[in-house]
Structure formats: C-alpha cells, structure tokens
Amino acid sequence: MTQIHVTTTVNGDEVDFLADPRETLLDCLRDKLGMTGAKEGCGTGDCGACSVTVDGRLVCSCLVLGVEAQGKTIETVEGMAEGEKLHPLQRKFIEHAALQCGICTPGILVAAKALLAQNPDPAEEEVRYWLAGNLCRCTGYDKIIRAVLDAAAEMREGV
Amino acid sequence: MRYHTPATFENASAIAAAASGVTRFLAGGTDVLVQMRADIVTPDDLIDIKHISGVKDIVQEDDKCWSIGAAVAGAELTAHKGLCADWPGVIEGMGLVGSTQVQGRATLIGNLCNGSPAADSVPGLAAAGAEVSVVGPKGTRQVKVEDIPAGPGKTTLAKGEVISGIYLPPRGKGGGDAYLRFIPRTEMDIAVVGCAVNLRVEGDTITEARVVLGAVAPTIVVVEDAAKALIGSTLDDKALVALAAAASAACRPINDKRGTIEFRKDVAGVLARRAAKIAYDRARGAK
Numbered sequence: 463m464t465q466i467h468v469t470t471t472v473n474g475d476e477v478d479f480l481a482d483p484r485e486t487l488l489d490c491l492r493d494k495l496g497m498t499g500a501k502e503g504c505g506t507g508d509c510g511a512c513s514v515t516v517d518g519r520l521v522c523s524c525l526v527l528g529v530e531a532q533g534k535t536i537e538t539v540e541g542m543a544e545g546e547k548l549h550p551l552q553r554k555f556i557e558h559a560a561l562q563c564g565i566c567t568p569g570i571l572v573a574a575k576a577l578l579a580q581n582p583d584p585a586e587e588e589v590r591y592w593l594a595g596n597l598c599r600c601t602g603y604d605k606i607i608r609a610v611l612d613a614a615a616e617m618r619e620g621v
Numbered sequence: 622m623r624y625h626t627p628a629t630f631e632n633a634s635a636i637a638a639a640a641s642g643v644t645r646f647l648a649g650g651t652d653v654l655v656q657m658r659a660d661i662v663t664p665d666d667l668i669d670i671k672h673i674s675g676v677k678d679i680v681q682e683d684d685k686c687w688s689i690g691a692a693v694a695g696a697e698l699t700a701h702k703g704l705c706a707d708w709p710g711v712i713e714g715m716g717l718v719g720s721t722q723v724q725g726r727a728t729l730i731g732n733l734c735n736g737s738p739a740a741d742s743v744p745g746l747a748a749a750g751a752e753v754s755v756v757g758p759k760g761t762r763q764v765k766v767e768d769i770p771a772g773p774g775k776t777t778l779a780k781g782e783v784i785s786g787i788y789l790p791p792r793g794k795g796g797g798d799a800y801l802r803f804i805p806r807t808e809m810d811i812a813v814v815g816c817a818v819n820l821r822v823e824g825d826t827i828t829e830a831r832v833v834l835g836a837v838a839p840t841i842v843v844v845e846d847a848a849k850a851l852i853g854s855t856l857d858d859k860a861l862v863a864l865a866a867a868a869s870a871a872c873r874p875i876n877d878k879r880g881t882i883e884f885r886k887d888v889a890g891v892l893a894r895r896a897a898k899i900a901y902d903r904a905r906g907a908k
C-alpha cells in the first residue's frame with residue numbers, strides 16, 4: 463500500500479509522517495507522532511475520547527484520515543498546559559475530581575476548551591449539549607460540568 | 622485504497638467513472654470512516670472532494686437562492702445567520718445530526734448520499750424544495766433532493782456522478798419551515814420518525830405547503846395529502862386532524878425495537894401537527 467507523506471502543524475509544531483490512506487488521524491497522532499493524549503474509546507465517532515481541533519474546529523480524530531491533516535493546524539490535549547502550568551480547565555478537573563480512569567478526560571478537555579473559546583459564559587445546559595458527544599463511564603458527568611463552569615468563571619475573571 | 626484529491630468536480634467524476642472497484646466520495650467522512658472501521662465498506666478508490674475550490678462556500682445569489690458548497694459542515698451552517706433566518710427548519714434538521722464533533726465534519730450532501738431513510742437533514746431539504754447539481758460523465762444535471770434517495774444505502778446517482786452543490790430556493794414573503802424528530806433520548810440517537818413542514822402564508826391563510834416524513838419508509842416520503850390538508854386553511858383543528866391522518870397514512874415503516882409500526886404511524890401524525898404549528902408561527906412572524 464502506498465504511503466503518503468503528510469506535513470501538518472500539531473500544537474504549534476510542524477511535523478510530518480508517512481500514512482497509509484486508511485489510517486485515521488487518531489492512529490497517526492498516537493502511533494506515528496507518539497502523542498497518546500487523544501484516546502480511542504470506540505473508533506466510530508460515538509464517545510469523543512479522540513477529540514482534537516482541526517483548523518479550530520472540534521472533531522473526532524477517529525473520523526478524520528491522517529492524510530486529510532495535510533497543511534492543517536491541529537490542537538490536542540498535549541498543547542493545553544504551558545510547560546508545568548496547567549490550563550485552568552485541567553486544574554479545575556483535578557480540583558473537582560472530574561476524572562476517575564481518565565480515558566474520557568483528554569477529549570473532554572479539548573472539547574470544553576473549544577466551547578469556551580466561542581462562548582466564555584455558557585449556561586449549564588449549553589455545556590451539557592456541547593459535551594453530549596463525550597461519553598464518560600466513571601464520573602456521572604456532574605463533576606465534569608461543574609469543573610467546566612468553574613474554569614469558565616475563572617477564565618472570565620482573567621486569573 | 623487509493624486516496625484522490627481532485628481539483629475539480631469533473632476530475633472527481635472522471636476518477637469515479639474510470640474506477641473498477643468500490644468507490645466513495647469523502648466529504649466529512651462521518652459515514653465513510655465509520656463504515657471503513659466496521660469493515661462494512663472499504664473503498665478501493667476514495668475521492669476527497671474538499672480540495673475543490675468553492676466547496677466551503679455559502680453564497681446567496683442575486684435571486685436570493687442559497688448555494689451551499691459540498692463540504693460545508695453542519696457547524697458552519699448553524700453559524701450562518703442569514704441562512705438560519707431564511708431556512709430554520711433545514712438548519713435544525715442538520716443541527717440534530719450527531720454531536721458537536723460530528724457537526725464539525727458532517728455535510729448535507731453526505732447525509733443525503735449515505736442513503737439512510739432516517740437522515741435528519743433530508744426531510745427539511747425536500748420540504749424546502751432544495752435541488753442538487755450533479756456532475757457526471759454525461760455532463761451536469763439539476764435534481765430535486767427527493768429524487769436522490771433510492772432506498773436504504775442507495776441513491777439514484779449513476780456511476781461517476783458526484784454532487785457539486787445544493788441549492789435552496791429564495792425564501793420569499795411569508796415563509797416558514799420546521800423539522801422535528803422523535804428519539805427515545807434527548808441527544809445522539811437515530812430518528813424513529815422525522816417530519817419537516819415548509820409553508821407560506823398570506824395573512825393567516827396557508828397558500829403553499831410541503832410535508833415530508835423521514836424514517837417511516839425505505840426513503841423519505843413527500844406527503845401530498847398532508848400538504849393539501851394545510852393549503853387554504855388557517856391551521857385550524859380540522860386542518861390539523863386531516864394533516865395528522867394524512868401523515869400517518871403515508872407511513873410504510875419497519876417494525877423494530879425502537880418503534881413498532883403502529884407507534885411510528887401515530888408519532889408521524891403528532892410530529893406533523895407540531896412541526897406545522899412551528900412553521901406556521903415562523904411564517905407569520907416573518908410576514
């Protein structure tokens with residue numbers, strides 16, 4: 463099978479890899495770039511554990527081909543903290559105990575960040591609908607929602 | 622699998638026409654990649670249409686018709702104020718498709734061409750009188766949306782034919798549309814019944830109407846009798862009863878764990894009434 467050379471920007475760094483056209487962006491991130499933050503829960507778009515943004519748009523990386531990443535700008539959970547300094551969402555997830563096994567967490571963090579980028583002050587219902595495609599089998603969601611709302615409040619105050 | 626990135630629809634069509642194996646076009650990939658993953662369909666040739674210029678455009682033409690590119694994703698439609706103001710029912714149908722993540726990729730034309738009888742954007746498009754332009758080996762033709770689905774997973778597109786864009790007619794005065802679906806939960810599920818109503822009023826009287834059902838037959842159903850029940854009325858009780866009866870009578874649903882035949886027929890009537898009320902209010906508000 464012919465491999466295609468792909469050049470793309472991930473979390474601000476230009477990277478390149480060779481991809482079989484059948485491979486998903488999720489496979490390429492994890493297996494070729496060693497970025498295992500995005501998780502595979504289902505591989506079929508249902509769970510959101512693989513969430514990343516492509517050119518600023520939230521998507522399931524399991525439903526994007528690696529070859530489609532050519533020339534795009536991709537953001538993953540690995541790009542959220544600045545060195546040792548966690549993103550407010552990450553800090554609030556720890557504070558509110560919004561994670562247990564952590565499989566869903568990278569996807570939810572990326573999805574929540576995308577929401578707050580376009581709506582810094584979402585209502586609880588808006589957060590719940592926005593995150594409806596991010597499944598969590600551990601927490602029961604409540605703590606996740608509270609962590610997101612709390613992080614949003616803190617980010618609005620510009621702490 | 623060969624991955625192609627043609628620069629024009631003519632090239633996309635030529636690649637598909639010359640292909641000997643399984644061929645798929647790649648728009649948002651939310652059906653194509655799921656089917657690849659599940660080993661239901663592994664294309665020999667996958668033709669990505671997103672490198673063609675103009676496929677991400679939403680344009681209102683001089684005659685007020687809306688032209689929507691083949692790669693415009695749901696989230697981009699929802700963010701477009703002018704389009705949402707003219708065709709709220711079309712946009713709310715597409716808006717029900719999947720999650721935020723799926724909305725970031727899924728397209729109207731992909732939803733149409735995947736051929737699911739339960740596709741949520743298709744009844745609204747058909748009720749609106751939308752058309753698609755089809756580019757094929759024999760040239761270009763304009764086709765009504767309701768003439769594309771041919772049964773579960775099937776379309777009337779011939780080998781080598783690709784859809785290059787979708788067109789919504791000028792909204793005009795006194796128009797309103799709406800789409801509702803029934804699912805057993807509030808998000809992330811496939812329609813058990815879907816219903817779109819598009820109508821026009823003069824004063825309080827309905828002068829034009831189209832009613833389209835989804836998920837109750839192998840393809841969407843354009844229900845002429847339901848439209849007749851609305852036209853000439855002020856959406857009074859008599860019209861609503863006749864509308865619901867016509868919608869229920871038009872159903873030829875499957876019987877499964879998500880809905881029995883009886884249930885789906887009944888719900889079709891209920892949704893038709895509710896969607897008609899929303900469309901009517903929108904039409905009068907837009908007078």
Ligand SMILES: Cc1cc2nc3c(=O)[nH]c(=O)nc-3n(C[C@@H](O)[C@@H](O)[C@H](O)COP(=O)(O)OP(=O)(O)OC[C@H]3O[C@@H](n4cnc5c(N)ncnc54)[C@H](O)[C@@H]3O)c2cc1C
Pocket residue numbers: 506507508644645646647648649650651652653654655670691717718719720723726727728729730731732733734735739740741742782783784785809810811812
């Ligand atoms: C988690 C999840 C939830 C979903 N929920 C819903 C839901 O609630 N309601 C619903 O209706 N759908 C739902 N879907 C399916 C929905 O996402 C798709 O039907 C979508 O709209 C298809 O668009 P696409 O751009 O992703 O198409 P693709 O996957 O790229 O293509 C789909 C089909 O259309 C063909 N095609 C694409 N573009 C063209 C073209 N220009 N010309 C000719 N043929 C073309 C392809 O060959 C393929 O057969 C869901 C999917 C997922 C993964």
Ligand code: FES
Pocket residue numbers: 501502503504505506507508509510511512513522523524525
């Ligand atoms: S792994 Fe992508 S949505 Fe589940």
Ligand code: FES
Pocket residue numbers: 560561562563564565566567597598599600601
């Ligand atoms: S913490 Fe385990 S799935 Fe969410």
